[in-house]
Amino acid sequence: MIYTITFNPSLDYIMHVDCFEEGETNRSKQEEIYPGGKGFNVSTILSRLNLETTALGFVAGFTGEEIVKELKERGFDCDLCQLESGLSRINVKMKGAKETEINGSGPDIPQEKLDELFEKLDYLKENDTLVLAGSIPSSLPDDIYEQIMKKLDQQGIKIIVDATNDLLKKVLPYHPFLIKPNHRELEELFNVKIENKEDLIHYARKLQEQGAINVLVSLGKDGAILVSEDTHVYYCAGAKGKLLNSVGSGDSMVAGFIAGYLKDKKYDEALKLGSACGGATAFSEDLAEVSMIQEVYKQLQVEEL
Template sequence: MIYTITCNPAVDYVVQLEHFQPGQINRSKRDLKEAGGKGINVSRVLEIFGEKSIALGFVGGFTGKFIEDALNEAKIEHDFVSLKEDTRINVKLKAATEETEINGTSPTIEEKDYAQLVEKLSKLSADDVVVLAGSLPSSLPKETYRSLVSLLNEKGIKSILDTSGVPLKEAIQASPAFIKPNHIELAELFGEEVQNDQDIVRLAKRLNEEYNIDHVLISMAKDGAIYVGQDQIIRLRAPKGKAVNSVGAGDSAVAGFLYKWQETKDAKKAAQFAVAAGSATAFSAILCTKEEVDTLLHHVEVQTL
């Protein structure tokens, strides 16, 4: 079974405006409320692909109930730790060609709450896969993902990691099976500049060799991605299209790689499907559909380096 962990979920309140005018009354053309958070998005996209998963993490209050209800409606199983405080609300304002985000304050996760999550993970087996995705709330230590990956490794469970900053720098010490930084995050990991594909490959190989990470997928938005594995390097160029939605594109890529890897155990096919899935979401107002991904798949240029 695939499990996704979202430590810092949110209700995403997306507001579409003609123009955003600070200090004025702004009236929306339309709005949308969604269950948000990177791990939750991975579960949603996996469900779209016909792959079952169980969503874990922390939710609380009326906003937490909204997330649980949304997953119930989407027929996605979940087993969240219940918090005293409300899950945060993130406001995303979309006006003309600009997007403005206001991220809410995360609820406090106490030691007993974290212990409940660890207890749930302790019951998993080596046949399971765990996706750890998104930011960490300030109440959790920056090394939380590192601790969770270490716990999973002890049980022989593969971990898929998608985070950034200090939590990513800490977590790679524990050798997750897969990570998906973008080229900027990759550069920050090593304190170096990335100017070309050769720089990306060189730093990604360090993640393979020094940190024993099997799969490294470096995303570059409209420029596609580079996959660096233990025994192959692949350059993938994204299909052409108009980007209308940045939310969930990276999560769709993670879900796409995992879905196709589970099916084929072929890294080239998995990376190609990941880029198609990320692009399909970027070209859509909401998350991708399987049909959209299949259509774009043949437009992803693949070159083995």
């Protein structure tokens, strides 16, 4: 089973505007509402690839009820902790000539609800996969990822971490199966300017030295590089297509990587399917459907560097 955790989910309210003017009344020409959260995005793509997945996390209030309703329609299991007060946040995203976002802060999560989540983690068993992705609400301890990895250490569970800066650094001693910094995040981690593939590989290997098992560096339209646990380095160039959506592409890449790896334990296939899922979401209005993933997959070639 593949589990994901979304600590601070949202309803993403997408508004399409021709030209946003600050201080003026702006009118949207089209709106959509989606459940937001990196873990939910990963579970959605996994489900579309016919893999069993369970989404864990926290929801609150009427917005939380709508999140659960939307997720159930996507067809995967949800085992979410229901908070007794507050509201799951609403994130407003205005799409026009430029994209503008206003993200809510989300509800406070009390200790008893965090304990409830940890009880759910007791159901994970050897060979399961857990995805920890995204930011942590201010009401939770900033070492929550570490606490989870410490709890599950030595149980044979593959843990994937998609996080940034100190949140990522602190989990490396617990040997996450996969981490996925992008080019900019890799620069921030080491306070350097990365100019070429050789630099990318050098600093990805440094993350391995610090504890990561596999390091996947996403390069946006330029593709992705994987430094795998068996010392191989793979590169997949970016797919060609029209960028329609900047939300969820990285999460889709994580889901595709998991699906590709679980298929036959081959890292080149994991990188290829991960890249296909990430590109397919970038070329879609929302998270990619299987037909788009298959179309993009046909474009891609993986080479060993």
